[in-house]
Amino acid sequence: MAVTALALVRLRNLFAVVMLAGMFSLLAAVLYVVLDAVDVAFTEAAVGAGITTVLLLGTLALTTSEEKAAPRKTLAPLLLVVATGAVLIYGTMDMPRYGDPNAPIHRHVAPYYLERTGPDTGLPNVVTAVLASYRGYDTLGEVAVIFTAAVGVLVLIGRSRRPRKKRQPADKKKAAQ
Amino acid sequence: MEFPGLYNYWIAIVLMMVGFYIVIAHDNLIKKVVGLNIFQVSVFVFYISMAKVRGGTAPILEAGIETYSNPLPHVLILTAIVVAVATTALALALVVRIRNAYGTIEDDEIEGQEDDA
Numbered sequence: 001m002a003v004t005a006l007a008l009v010r011l012r013n014l015f016a017v018v019m020l021a022g023m024f025s026l027l028a029a030v031l032y033v034v035l036d037a038v039d040v041a042f043t044e045a046a047v048g049a050g051i052t053t054v055l056l057l058g059t060l061a062l063t064t065s066e067e068k069a070a071p072r073k074t075l076a077p078l079l080l081v082v083a084t085g086a087v088l089i090y091g092t093m094d095m096p097r098y099g100d101p102n103a104p105i106h107r108h109v110a111p112y113y114l115e116r117t118g119p120d121t122g123l124p125n126v127v128t129a130v131l132a133s134y135r136g137y138d139t140l141g142e143v144a145v146i147f148t149a150a151v152g153v154l155v156l157i158g159r160s161r162r163p164r165k166k167r168q169p170a171d172k173k174k175a176a177q
Numbered sequence: 178m179e180f181p182g183l184y185n186y187w188i189a190i191v192l193m194m195v196g197f198y199i200v201i202a203h204d205n206l207i208k209k210v211v212g213l214n215i216f217q218v219s220v221f222v223f224y225i226s227m228a229k230v231r232g233g234t235a236p237i238l239e240a241g242i243e244t245y246s247n248p249l250p251h252v253l254i255l256t257a258i259v260v261a262v263a264t265t266a267l268a269l270a271l272v273v274r275i276r277n278a279y280g281t282i283e284d285d286e287i288e289g290q291e292d293d294a
Binding site for chain 2: 014021025038060062074078081089100114123126131153
């Protein structure tokens with residue numbers, strides 16, 4: 001995954017960049033399966049690898065598929081990135097260990113959800129129960145965000161100009177998520 | 178502090194820094210959007226790896242299984258992925274409009290045109 005990301009930095013041809021970005025998303029989905037997050041993996045594979053790639057390709061078709069010159073100012077950003085990364089890694093030193101069952105995150109509301117989902121909702125999938133039932137307002141807000149984005153896209157490029165509303169079907173699919 | 182079980186955070190940080198570098202070092206707007214996507218995925222990986230419990234399984238209730246991964250980060254990231262696509266779509270629409278207005282999607286060329294005007 002990191003190799004794919006690094007290749008993305010180097011590549012000039014935007015078509016290859018888009019394809020690699022899709023691959024990156026699929027690798028992320030595989031990683032989620034390994035980490036027991038099957039629902040997230042589904043969404044990432046469908047939305048991240050699928051719809052995002054379609055959107056990017058549509059943009060390429062409307063614009064250009066070749067990046068111009070190499071970035072001239074490489075040193076300063078590199079230094080900034082390395083410094084930020086070093087600070088962040090220093091910040092992880094006190095974090096709970098990977099897979100630690102006693103980490104604070106696992107002791108707050110998560111046990112409640114795991115215990116109550118069966119009796120409360122009768123659903124076997126806890127993620128679905130939390131998404132649609134316990135935290136339903138989050139999902140409502142998410143729908144509002146998608147609606148706003150769809151309206152924004154249509155206002156920006158939906159008018160009678162040459163680039164027609166080619167992303168409308170993708171937006172519909174997203175709303176179904 | 179021997180080599181502890183912190184590598185999941187470090188992977189997320191490396192990915193995040195790669196995305197950050199693409200965003201600030203490249204002039205091409207589409208490439209910046211892709212970099213932003215990598216940045217977002219790194220945050221997702223961070224959350225999902227925190228949700229993992231050693232010896233746990235996916236949070237789908239089944240008789241005879243005691244340990245599950247934490248479902249809450251999964252829910253949050255499900256929402257975040259969809260929102261990420263919404264923002265990506267909006268950003269790409271803006272890129273298309275910029276291309277129509279300036280004839281280029283390179284940041285420095287746009288700035289040059291602004292200076293001339």
